[in-house]
Amino acid sequence: MDGQECVELFYTRNSRALSEAAEQYGTYCKSVALNILRSEPDAEECVNDALMRAWENIPPDRPDSLKAYLGSITRNLALDRLRASRAGKRGAGSEPLPIDELSDLAPSELNVESELELSELRQRLNAFVGSLDPESRAIFVRRYWYMQEIAEIAEQCGIGKSKVKMRLLRTRSKLREYLKKEGYDL
Amino acid sequence: MKNERDIMALLDDSYILEAEPVQRKQRKRKHRFSVAAAAVAACLGMTAITAGAVTIMNRNSTEFFYDSQAEEILESKGLMVSETQTSKHFEITLDTVLADDYVCRAMLTARPLDDTAKSFVEACLANNNGRVFDVCTKDGDGNRILSSDLYYPDSNGDLVIVVESAFDYFFNQSKASEGIELTFTSPMVSGLSFKYYPKKNLESKTVKYSDDITFYVSPIELATVGTSEEAVDKVGFRWSTFMWKEGGLDRFLESVGISREEYDKQMKRNKWFESRLVMLGKYWNAEKNTSLGGSGIGFYPEGHMELMPEGYTDFVGEGRFVRVFWFGALIDLDDIEGIIYGLEEIPF
Numbered sequence: 001m002d003g004q005e006c007v008e009l010f011y012t013r014n015s016r017a018l019s020e021a022a023e024q025y026g027t028y029c030k031s032v033a034l035n036i037l038r039s040e041p042d043a044e045e046c047v048n049d050a051l052m053r054a055w056e057n058i059p060p061d062r063p064d065s066l067k068a069y070l071g072s073i074t075r076n077l078a079l080d081r082l083r084a085s086r087a088g089k090r091g092a093g094s095e096p097l098p099i100d101e102l103s104d105l106a107p108s109e110l111n112v113e114s115e116l117e118l119s120e121l122r123q124r125l126n127a128f129v130g131s132l133d134p135e136s137r138a139i140f141v142r143r144y145w146y147m148q149e150i151a152e153i154a155e156q157c158g159i160g161k162s163k164v165k166m167r168l169l170r171t172r173s174k175l176r177e178y179l180k181k182e183g184y185d186l
Numbered sequence: 187m188k189n190e191r192d193i194m195a196l197l198d199d200s201y202i203l204e205a206e207p208v209q210r211k212q213r214k215r216k217h218r219f220s221v222a223a224a225a226v227a228a229c230l231g232m233t234a235i236t237a238g239a240v241t242i243m244n245r246n247s248t249e250f251f252y253d254s255q256a257e258e259i260l261e262s263k264g265l266m267v268s269e270t271q272t273s274k275h276f277e278i279t280l281d282t283v284l285a286d287d288y289v290c291r292a293m294l295t296a297r298p299l300d301d302t303a304k305s306f307v308e309a310c311l312a313n314n315n316g317r318v319f320d321v322c323t324k325d326g327d328g329n330r331i332l333s334s335d336l337y338y339p340d341s342n343g344d345l346v347i348v349v350e351s352a353f354d355y356f357f358n359q360s361k362a363s364e365g366i367e368l369t370f371t372s373p374m375v376s377g378l379s380f381k382y383y384p385k386k387n388l389e390s391k392t393v394k395y396s397d398d399i400t401f402y403v404s405p406i407e408l409a410t411v412g413t414s415e416e417a418v419d420k421v422g423f424r425w426s427t428f429m430w431k432e433g434g435l436d437r438f439l440e441s442v443g444i445s446r447e448e449y450d451k452q453m454k455r456n457k458w459f460e461s462r463l464v465m466l467g468k469y470w471n472a473e474k475n476t477s478l479g480g481s482g483i484g485f486y487p488e489g490h491m492e493l494m495p496e497g498y499t500d501f502v503g504e505g506r507f508v509r510v511f512w513f514g515a516l517i518d519l520d521d522i523e524g525i526i527y528g529l530e531e532i533p534f
Binding site: 028031038063064065067068069071072075076079096099102105106118121122125126129130137138141142144145146148149150151152153156159160161162163165 | 192193194195196197198199201202203204205206207208317320330332334354355356415499500501502507
């Protein structure tokens with residue numbers, strides 16, 4: 001069963017949608033959650049929550065890629081869960097996430113409630129990512145979307161950790177310059 | 187945006203799918219235990235103890251990971267730290283910190299203090315891919331250092347923790363002098379932290395292999411050092427071992443619990459037996475080709491796993507790239523007079 005057939009199951013409110021989605025994309029979603037939460041039980045709960053969220057949102061949502069859709073929900077839920085567990089804790093349990101390295105690249109004046117502003121930023125971000133060479137793009141996305149460790153990225157890309165770090169540093173610098181040039185106040 | 191200030195939440199699906207990482211289960215990563223593996227390790231541990239001189243209840247991580255003589259050797263060199271901290275459920279002792287020019291290995295023993303702690307360890311080893319605690323290592327400025335934290339259940343119920351870090355361009359020797367803050371953040375041991383200084387405390391030897399490649403040996407690792415990443419990667423690793431001085435091989439075999447007869451028998455079957463023993467240590471099972479510890483090799487209790495060394499080439503500054511391979515045994519440099527790379531002898 002491909003992703004679109006599975007989406008149809010969601011649309012027709014067929015409960016098989018959940019088991020099919022879990023079977024096909026559960027491992028993928030769990031790896032996304034695990035990179036963030038670093039806990040198997042938490043990651044598994046997160047995947048279950050993501051599937052339920054998809055059940056609630058499809059329809060009206062109709063994702064082109066169910067895999068990416070579930071992955072995105074999982075990532076958001078995992079981040080929410082991590083933030084909630086960190087709330088009230090200072091010091092212990094508050095190691096930075098890879099994504100924190102990008103915190104100074106979110107436009108300070110951006111209205112996150114404005115679909116128009118978000119749409120413009122989305123367009124520019126993706127144009128930038130699309131302009132990167134394939135290796136730099138893979139490293140950037142694996143680090144900041146998948147939240148992989150530097151060593152894992154280095155191993156999977158077959159390059160040294162220092163090279164990964166340098167690539168990320170350069171890409172962040174380029175993104176900063178690009179967003180500034182596009183008129184964003186960082 | 188779902189997550190405020192998370193601009194990556196705006197990324198297109200195509201880029202997300204394009205960059206999907208390889209699933210971890212495909213990787214030959216460091217020591218991860220399954221229940222079966224833990225049981226086998228426990229048996230191996232018992233075997234080692236039978237041959238050794240120290241009672242099972244008192245051993246620490248150095249004895250578990252290396253051999254019964256390791257503590258004495260490290261003690262004589264002033265390398266045992268023996269700093270203990272206690273939480274409600276665990277007593278954790280930082281046994282030793284071993285550092286050379288390129289790597290640092292901190293070895294700890296965690297002792298469960300009650301049934302809750304024991305059950306916690308068992309559950310983690312069974313269900314959590316071998317991971318027990320959350321460990322964070324940071325340099326003196328609070329920047330996170332990439333480290334591997336590895337867990338081995340001892341047969342007496344203790345847990346051996348080995349935290350391995352490699353120096354690189356960012357975390358270099360001058361940063362190391364400011365120390366490493368190792369913090370446990372798991373609820374069972376939350377708040378326990380150790381500060382240690384991974385200043386070089388091990389002797390080392392080097393030998394030139396070619397114009398741009400040098401081999402570096404310390405008691406805990408072999409490093410390939412070169413002036414370009416490509417050159418270092420090209421040399422890679424060919425199951426190196428040592429040119430032993432008289433008596434050196436026998437002392438090494440004793441440390442890994444192998445008799446000379448068994449060694450001779452195995453060497454007739456496999457010319458790389460000795461080099462695997464160096465890299466994988468006393469827990470290597472030649473028949474099953476599985477191991478615990480050593481150069482980035484996982485413990486695979488089932489089936490045949492072709493053991494290959496794993497390493498990363500890192501830029502360490504000053505025009506040097508380094509590829510590191512950990513030893514599964516504690517090598518006495520006084521016992522060796524050179525290395526054997528592939529089948530080529532290269533004296534110091």
